[in-house]
Amino acid sequence: xxxxxxxxxxxxxxxxxxxxxxxxxxxxxxxxxxxxxxxxxxxxxxxxxxxxxxxxxxxxxxxxxxxxxxxxxxxxxxxxxxxxxxxxxxxxxxxxxxxxxxxxxxxxxxxxxxxxxxxxxxxxxxxxxxxxxxxxxxxxxxxxxxxxxxxxxxxxxxxxxxxxxxxxxxxxxxxxxxxxxxxxxxxxxxxxxxxxxxxxxxxxxxxxxxxxxxxxxxxxxxxxxxxxxxxxxxxxxxxxxxxxxxxxxxxxxxxxxxxxxxxxxxxxxxxxxxxxxxxxxxxxxxxxxxxxxxxxxxxxxxxx
Numbered sequence: 001x002x003x004x005x006x007x008x009x010x011x012x013x014x015x016x017x018x019x020x021x022x023x024x025x026x027x028x029x030x031x032x033x034x035x036x037x038x039x040x041x042x043x044x045x046x047x048x049x050x051x052x053x054x055x056x057x058x059x060x061x062x063x064x065x066x067x068x069x070x071x072x073x074x075x076x077x078x079x080x081x082x083x084x085x086x087x088x089x090x091x092x093x094x095x096x097x098x099x100x101x102x103x104x105x106x107x108x109x110x111x112x113x114x115x116x117x118x119x120x121x122x123x124x125x126x127x128x129x130x131x132x133x134x135x136x137x138x139x140x141x142x143x144x145x146x147x148x149x150x151x152x153x154x155x156x157x158x159x160x161x162x163x164x165x166x167x168x169x170x171x172x173x174x175x176x177x178x179x180x181x182x183x184x185x186x187x188x189x190x191x192x193x194x195x196x197x198x199x200x201x202x203x204x205x206x207x208x209x210x211x212x213x214x215x216x217x218x219x220x221x222x223x224x225x226x227x228x229x230x231x232x233x234x235x236x237x238x239x240x241x242x243x244x245x246x247x248x249x250x251x252x253x254x255x256x257x258x259x260x261x262x263x264x265x266x267x268x269x270x271x272x273x274x275x276x277x278x279x280x281x282x283x284x285x286x287x288x289x290x291x292x293x294x295x296x297x298x299x300x301x302x303x304x
Contacts, residue, residue, distance in 0.1 A: 017256070017303060026040055027115045046068055097257060128174055153168070192265060196265055211235035227293050
């Protein structure tokens with residue numbers, strides 16, 4: 001894996017300089033910033049558990065760190081499937097704010113911990129990744145997003161390069177099949193703004209017009225806050241569900257924000273973010289809504 005860091009001197013600045021890349025890699029692989037931080041912490045713990053002689057025997061410390069982080073993520077993904085069986089309600093990836101809006105009061109909120117936002121961290125993209133097998137997800141992210149060779153991917157996944165090529169190809173088909181036609185960001189923002197205004201006004205007709213007839217809404221409360229436990233299907237069903245919460249909405253402030261690099265909304269109560277909404281848009285209508293209310297997934301959005 002020497003192509004990613006050619007014969008770096010393993011001093012503190014060089015080794016710690018990999019931290020941002022590791023956070024970016026682990027978040028894309030896991031869809032959880034807290035899990036990503038744990039993986040990166042464990043990766044560094046393993047590095048510093050080695051003697052100085054062992055460290056200096058490694059040609060490329062950066063490559064070593066990335067390989068260890070990738071393997072740890074593969075382990076986490078495999079165990080996550082078991083943990084999800086006991087998760088209360090639907091599981092949605094942890095939403096991230098725009099880097100300029102990152103709350104610096106949260107633990108470990110160092111600039112190097114901020115995830116670079118691009119298409120590979122949009123909520124829709126992460127949801128498709130989450131439906132893959134752990135090996136598919138790791139092979140695809142390492143090769144297609146981070147440009148590792150299949151020989152390097154094989155070293156992480158523990159399979160042959162040819163098998164990893166097949167895994168990435170299978171993942172690529174999943175992404176392609178799930179990807180809606182591209183909608184300009186300005187149009188997405190306009191739809192989200194119109195949705196916010198219609199919701200605040202309780203305008204049923206406007207809400208139905210903005211939603212695709214086959215729209216799906218998924219809420220994640222993790223059993224820690226009240227929310228719907230199953231996906232809500234169809235525009236009319238979602239509007240009825242939203243209007244049932246109209247009284248609760250009156251005590252909240254809805255704000256337009258960037259969520260995982262895409263136009264989204266947050267709901268605040270007394271200045272504290274209590275919900276984050278991500279959207280998928282197709283054919284000028286809202287196709288999917290993800291509402292994250294689990295407070296453990298909102299650490300990047302609020303203090304305390």
